[in-house]
Amino acid sequence: MANSNYNELTHNGLWKNNVxxxxxxxxxxxxxxxxxxxxxxxxxxxTTLTLVLSNITVSLIRHSVRPEIRIPVFVLIIASFVTAIExxxxxxxxxxxxxxxxFIPLIVTNCAILGRAEAFASKNAVVPSFIDGLMMGVGFxxxxxxxxxxxEALGMGTLFAQAHLMFGEAGEWMxxxxxxxxxxxxxxxxxxxxxxxxxxLIALKNVIxxxxxxxxxxxxxPTATEDAIPAPSMAK
Amino acid sequence: xxFNAPTSPHQLAPTSITRVMMLVILALIPGIAAYxxxxxxxxxxxxxxxxxxxxxxxxxILKLRQRPVLPFLSDGSAVLTAVLxxxxxxxxxxxxITVIGVAFAIIIAKQLYGGLGYNPFNPAMVGYVMLLISFxxxxxxxxxxxxxxxxxxxxxxxxxxxxxxxxxDGISFDALTEATPxxxxxxxxxxxNTVDEVRAQxxxxxxxxxxxxxxxxxxxxxxxxxxxxxGGFLLGGLWLIYTKVISWHIPVAMLGSLxxxxxxxxxxxPAHFATPMFHLFSGAAMLGAFFIATDPVTxxxxxxxxxIYGCGIGLFxxxxxxxxxxxxxxxxxxxxxxxxxxxxxxxxxxxVFGHKx
Numbered sequence: 001m002a003n004s005n006y007n008e009l010t011h012n013g014l015w016k017n018n019v020x021x022x023x024x025x026x027x028x029x030x031x032x033x034x035x036x037x038x039x040x041x042x043x044x045x046x047t048t049l050t051l052v053l054s055n056i057t058v059s060l061i062r063h064s065v066r067p068e069i070r071i072p073v074f075v076l077i078i079a080s081f082v083t084a085i086e087x088x089x090x091x092x093x094x095x096x097x098x099x100x101x102x103f104i105p106l107i108v109t110n111c112a113i114l115g116r117a118e119a120f121a122s123k124n125a126v127v128p129s130f131i132d133g134l135m136m137g138v139g140f141x142x143x144x145x146x147x148x149x150x151x152e153a154l155g156m157g158t159l160f161a162q163a164h165l166m167f168g169e170a171g172e173w174m175x176x177x178x179x180x181x182x183x184x185x186x187x188x189x190x191x192x193x194x195x196x197x198x199x200x201l202i203a204l205k206n207v208i209x210x211x212x213x214x215x216x217x218x219x220x221x222p223t224a225t226e227d228a229i230p231a232p233s234m235a236k
Numbered sequence: 237x238x239f240n241a242p243t244s245p246h247q248l249a250p251t252s253i254t255r256v257m258m259l260v261i262l263a264l265i266p267g268i269a270a271y272x273x274x275x276x277x278x279x280x281x282x283x284x285x286x287x288x289x290x291x292x293x294x295x296x297i298l299k300l301r302q303r304p305v306l307p308f309l310s311d312g313s314a315v316l317t318a319v320l321x322x323x324x325x326x327x328x329x330x331x332x333i334t335v336i337g338v339a340f341a342i343i344i345a346k347q348l349y350g351g352l353g354y355n356p357f358n359p360a361m362v363g364y365v366m367l368l369i370s371f372x373x374x375x376x377x378x379x380x381x382x383x384x385x386x387x388x389x390x391x392x393x394x395x396x397x398x399x400x401x402x403x404x405d406g407i408s409f410d411a412l413t414e415a416t417p418x419x420x421x422x423x424x425x426x427x428x429n430t431v432d433e434v435r436a437q438x439x440x441x442x443x444x445x446x447x448x449x450x451x452x453x454x455x456x457x458x459x460x461x462x463x464x465x466x467g468g469f470l471l472g473g474l475w476l477i478y479t480k481v482i483s484w485h486i487p488v489a490m491l492g493s494l495x496x497x498x499x500x501x502x503x504x505x506p507a508h509f510a511t512p513m514f515h516l517f518s519g520a521a522m523l524g525a526f527f528i529a530t531d532p533v534t535x536x537x538x539x540x541x542x543x544i545y546g547c548g549i550g551l552f553x554x555x556x557x558x559x560x561x562x563x564x565x566x567x568x569x570x571x572x573x574x575x576x577x578x579x580x581x582x583x584x585x586x587x588v589f590g591h592k593x
Contacts, residue, residue, distance in 0.1 A: 183374075185370050186370040186372075187366055196344065
């Protein structure tokens, strides 16, 4: 029973209720920072870490916080973790920290994190909250990295450029130049490219869901089509 | 989101989308002819590439959307979009510029919004602006009109250059290109020169050009050819109004407001602001007024709404041309007013038939 519960949490976080594609939360860093794959990886790890730590902490204190003041308490917890992560990144990944700039402290205001604290961690035990935070974070990071890779490949013709920011000198080999002498498709790097790219990714997810649903409907009895695509909730 | 259409009863005009689109394309011919005369065969090659791309993209997306392909393909709207984009490109742009621009216009700006009749933004202008932002170097490599050029290319050479970027021996691409009149005026004004000095530097006597600029057909600022192209589009546009394919409201409002605001600034400070006629007959003003702003899908629909819509385009064109970052601004102005069109339609509905005002 518990096992299938974790499977469902994983499926929710990675696909069915993906933070970026379905909940459409945390758009600000998602759109602003995904100009390169490495940026996406860096912000993805920082966000996932915050999500996991804040989910665990909120779940631990869920019985001792009065509901009237729960939101300020959650924000304080998230802010403390983000500050710690920010200082750590400044110390160990200083160049990447400089590129990501304001978007690291802004993780505090990422609705996805507060959303998970409020909607899941404050109502569930520690282990499910940990799994939920991890899977939501990984799902979000996957989209960050995918969008970063698409925009970098279209915009600059490379993949994993500036990998040394993340992995040091040892990571230099990761940089792939897809096309030599690439002119650069500036739109992909500029903000409109982020919006168009995210829109196409959401469309792609919906198409895949529809295909899967159709197949499931063909295999199973015709009444089993209730599991419709959840409508994306609009938030900042 | 429902957009307000004018109230019923609707009179059915004895015409079809295909006929309207074909008439509009026919009306472009004088302008295109002037274009070919002054800037060589590049525009014809660009139009061919653009039309083929547009039809293939339209067919592909219609097929993916499981819509009937032939009826939509033959309505001519994709062809018109393609021709308009080709007219806004520098004559010697490489083929992939045209292909990317047209594909973006048809797929993203038109079909993803639901196809003809559902697109809130003018597809041709979306494609052009995307190219201008993404490929600034290619999009500003204009060639000078034939009579001012040291060397010009024949049809075969032009096609070879666009498709394979090979040039005949002894000609370099840099020798072929030159900034447009709007562009060089902007650059020189930014350097602190006055309009008169710019004219003197570009080869025309200041006194003579002041006299001539009243009739810009003779070429005010080394911009020979541009006025003829503008004149060609003006002629085609007037014919469209005469045949009632478009109404007079949007072109008159747009050109009128552009004329009024440029005249105002010219009277205040003739040294630093170009003449009204220069604004009307440069860049895409004429093409925009008659062929782009009048797109029935993306413009305001009531008559009063059309006048406000047109005035907005004229004002934005002048503002962005004079104080903005780009030399020409018709595309930006059209897109900005496309955004306002539903709001304009909301406030300026045409009065219901039979009601008193």
